[in-house]
Amino acid sequence: MIEASRLKKVYGSTSEAVRAVDGVSFDVAPGELFVIMGLSGSGKSTLLRMLNRLVEPSGGELRIDGRDVLKMGDADLRALRNRKINMIFQHFALFPHRTVRENAAYGMRVRGVAEAERLERADWALETVGLGDRGDAYPDQLSGGQRQRVGLARALATDAEILLMDEPFSALDPLIRRDMQDLLLNLQRELQRTIIFVTHDLNEAMRLGDRIMVMRDGQVVQLGTATDILHKPSSDYVREFVSDVDRSRVLTASSIMREPLMTAGITDDPRDVLRRLSDIEAGGVFVLDGGRIAGVAHDESLAQAVGEGRTSLRECLTDGYEQTGPDTLLVDLCRLVGRHVVPLAVTDDDGKLRGVVPRATLLTALSDARTTDPDNSRKAAAHV
Ligand SMILES: Nc1ncnc2c1ncn2[C@@H]1O[C@H](COP(=O)(O)OP(=O)(O)OP(=O)(O)O)[C@@H](O)[C@H]1O
Ligand SMILES: [Mg+2]
Structure with missing residues (x-):
């Protein structure tokens, strides 16, 4: 679904250049939950935003569903962002004066879906994330975890094949965060979207990821399954991370x-x-x-x-x-x-x-x- 090759992003002028992403290559299969993990400043968000060209790559190649994204013109790019890909942020904005249902339906409005269908799909999505009875509420009547679920519902309601998620659960309490992770895993089992999920928490990465790409200073230090990373950390850097992981809650039968x-x-x-x-x-x-x-x-x-x-x-x-x-x-x-x-x-x-x-x-x-x-x-x- 996604083929990235030697993607690169240099911010700033040549004298004060920051190599935020420095030659990163990876493929993501359809239906895969692919996690990008790394410390603050390692280039995760920059990389994620290059996938729909919210950040313009400085070099490399990118194909989505076989199409060369870096060669796309404005119209194709708009279609890619509006139909194929949906993005969920850590702190994303809900419209305060619109109901939860209208907020969940918002992504489809951009896509030009008729109103009746929009509301029907929004209700389905709210039901799916466990907020079926809160459609008429307003965002300030919801908890942080519930608001984040509205964001998830908004992304699900559109039928975007690819979801880009930038630390969507980081602001949540640990227990609610765990619930959201379970919810995402259950949804994914059913809906099989292609998801790129960014986190700086290795436990979260290991719980969620079919594969995990560990980044450091704009480069990939390891790419593999949770088991690969636990059993064969590629360097002392990764081993250090792994020592904090509770294996009994990561490794499977x-x-x-x-x-x-x-x-x-x-x-x-x-x-x-x-x-x-x-x-x-x-x-x-x-x-x-x-x-x-x-x-x-x-x-x-x-x-x-x-x-x-x-x-x-x-x-x-x-x-x-x-x-x-x-x-x-x-x-x-x-x-x-x-x-x-x-x-x-x-x-x-x-x-x-x-x-x-x-x-x-x-x-x-x-x-x-x-x-x-x-x-x-x-x-x-x-x-x-
Ligand atoms: N718009 C920008 N202009 C200049 N430098 C930037 C810009 N955005 C990011 N950077 C720099 O690029 C590097 C990577 O930043 P990025 O936001 O991609 O990291 P991150 O892994 O998402 O970090 P975090 O976990 O804190 O969100 C950092 O050194 C950052 O300061
Ligand atoms: Mg970031």
Whole structure:
């Protein structure tokens, strides 16, 4: 959706030039939530504003949906800003004398949408951000968090494919901020817009970002997933940031799961399954039917079936297991592991087994949360 190549912005005259953005390249896929993270002055806002040319780049290339943005004339540029892209700021202005509904509908007015449709879409957007009953209120009757949600509703109500968000939650209290992050993640799961989100908070970046681009002094110091950045910080600079992150609330089941040591197929012979199970000294095994978990077979019931000469695994199955989705946070896995003979199963939307999280794996990952020394964590993993 977005292809930026060696983008550059130099402010000021040649004698006192500030290289605010200094040769930055990245691609953003459709539907991706891409986070730009960095300290104050690192060039985040400048970079974001170059994407719709609110700031004119000094150099580089920029394509949006395949079109060369830097070569666009006024009319194309206006269409890009009014239809394709919407921008949400940290402190954005609501019109004080207009209702919340009119404020939410404002973005579409610029786009020339008819009034009835505008208000209908505004109501839908307000409903979506949890303000369905506040449409007739005025902005000064809302809290800061609610006002920020009106901003979000305004952006959603337009059908802009790309949302640029410049520290939209920074002015909010931590708890409300967390609610807004959850709201954004839920909305994004449903609506699949392409979002570029700027923040200076790595915890926020890690919670939200499919990928995170860390900037320093106008340059990219690392670009990767939260897991990449936690496990392989590219420099001491990034490592320093990472040491403040609560990994149990960032890492997910999919980032620590591993292949099960063995699985059985529903048509396997109990005798073979029992033999393989004793080879790995395990007490139970997931039995799969077309990749989905049919149940768990324990060694005793297998032994009994073999003793009685039965050949169907199906009669040996129990539901003695727990399963979770790949996106579950480590902090939420704790109550699921260690309750059964088999490890926690990680299944996808189709119910297919993607991996397992043994208790030891979870404990290692959580204890790693307290050390940032990669050698240490490797030793801990080897020990388990
Ligand atoms: N209009 C401008 N004229 C001159 N210099 C500018 C201008 N806008 C930004 N700068 C400079 O460019 C650099 C990057 O600024 P920018 O606002 O992009 O950073 P930022 O990462 O968004 O910071 P913050 O987290 O504080 O919002 C800074 O050194 C800043 O002083
Ligand atoms: Mg900024």
